[in-house]
Amino acid sequence: MIWLQLLYVYLKIGLFGFGGGYAMLSLIQADVVERYNWISTQEFTDIVAISQMTPGPIGINSATYIGYTAIQNAGYPPMMCILGSCLTTFAVCLPSFLLVLAISYFFSKFKNNKYVSAAFLGLRPATVGLIAAAALMLMNSQNFIDYKSFIIFACAFILTWKFKLHPILLIVLAGIAGLIIYW
Amino acid sequence: MYWTLFWTFLKIGTFTIGGGYAMLPLIQREVVDRGWLTKEDFIDLFSVAQSLPGIFAVNISIFVGYKLKKIKGGMVCAFGTVLPSFLIILTIALFFTQVQDNVWVEKIFKGLRPAVVALIAVPCLTTARSIKLTYKEMIIPVIAALLIWQLSVSPVYIILAAIIGGLIYGLKIKRH
Structure with a gap:
């Protein structure tokens, strides 16, 4: 059952994932964490961190990782977890594939199409809301365990927002901070 | 090839x-x-x-x-x-x-998790700025985020509503 659900959820994520990796996170969380409880908020946050730090698009990295973890949490052995990875990675790419094939036939019409640009008048502001929802869903007691968490959050926010610190460097620094603070 | x-x-x-x-x-x-x-x-x-x-x-x-x-x-x-x-x-x-159950790894991830939340919160603001969101339009992302976060509305419905809203606004209202 979990296999079919994973396939369905990731096809959906691939089909409705407008607005880039961060906006996609809210789609992933809504199903994978909140609805089906395949993984915890903590695990999800860890997966986002690792997906950020490793090469490749965050959408692929997280799909591969979540496919593995969800199957693992369901009690399957490692071989089946790898199969889970394959399934989610394949499923998230399949809609792209079909859409590109469909669009290639009438590419010149799709370009500068008035319906597409009108749809984006609504999609663009909604993307901001999707990213906000992704951040808000992560702000719970699993990720913010004490006042120190809030200090780390504030520092990380300022470093990224004002000083444009590279995400990988930020994650490394936060990890070191965690080691020191929770010694 | x-x-x-x-x-x-x-x-x-x-x-x-x-x-x-x-x-x-x-x-x-x-x-x-x-x-x-x-x-x-x-x-x-x-x-x-x-x-x-x-x-x-x-x-x-x-x-x-x-x-x-x-x-x-x-x-x-x-x-x-x-x-x-x-x-x-x-x-x-x-x-x-x-x-993952190693105490040191746990400490590292305790520090790392709030930072990841910040990493997602910042693009929300930078995207709002780059698409030149006005104060009046701010209502769209605010409602979208609240619906998903508080009422567990599926983001799929938000996206569909945004597409339909954009089409109506772009093709009908804006023309008049």
């Missing part, structure tokens, strides 16, 4: 850290400088790939592959882009289960 395509996109998938747009200059260099596509074609592909759902890097690799070698080309390019991520993450996932 298929091997060249595969290797090119394997390289692109391996050497881009931090998401789709970071790989753009690399894709352009590989694809345009080899003479596979003209610069104009590439810019067209880019703008269409951007307006499609899904993973941007995958979309653009399928487009390029399809343009050169039809369906097989698209499959080869997508496979090349995805494979490095897949293998790297799989290795980490296999390894991470061994160490």
Whole structure:
């Protein structure tokens, strides 16, 4: 059952994932964490961190990782977890594939199409809301365990927002901070 | 030809850290400088790939592959882009289960998690700024975020509503 659900959820994520990796996170969380409880908020946050730090698009990295973890949490052995990875990675790419094939036939019409640009008048502001929802869903007691968490959050926010610190460097620094603070 | 395509996109998938747009200059260099596509074609592909759902890097690799070698080309390019991520993450996932209960790893991740939340919160603001969201339009993302966060409305419905809203506004209201 979990296999079919994973396939369905990731096809959906691939089909409705407008607005880039961060906006996609809210789609992933809504199903994978909140609805089906395949993984915890903590695990999800860890997966986002690792997906950020490793090469490749965050959408692929997280799909591969979540496919593995969800199957693992369901009690399957490692071989089946790898199969889970394959399934989610394949499923998230399949809609792209079909859409590109469909669009290639009438590419010149799709370009500068008035319906597409009108749809984006609504999609663009909604993307901001999707990213906000992704951040808000992560702000719970699993990720913010004490006042120190809030200090780390504030520092990380300022470093990224004002000083444009590279995400990988930020994650490394936060990890070191965690080691020191929770010694 | 298929091997060249595969290797090119394997390289692109391996050497881009931090998401789709970071790989753009690399894709352009590989694809345009080899003479596979003209610069104009590439810019067209880019703008269409951007307006499609899904993973941007995958979309653009399928487009390029399809343009050169039809369906097989698209499959080869997508496979090349995805494979490095897949293998790297799989290795980490296999390894991470061994160490995730280690006290040191736990401490590191305790510090790391709030920072990840900040990493997602900032693009929310920078995106709002880059699309030049006005105060009046702010109501859209605020309602969208509250519906998802507090009422557990599926983001799929938000996206569908945004598309329909955009179509109505763009095609009917704005014209008058």
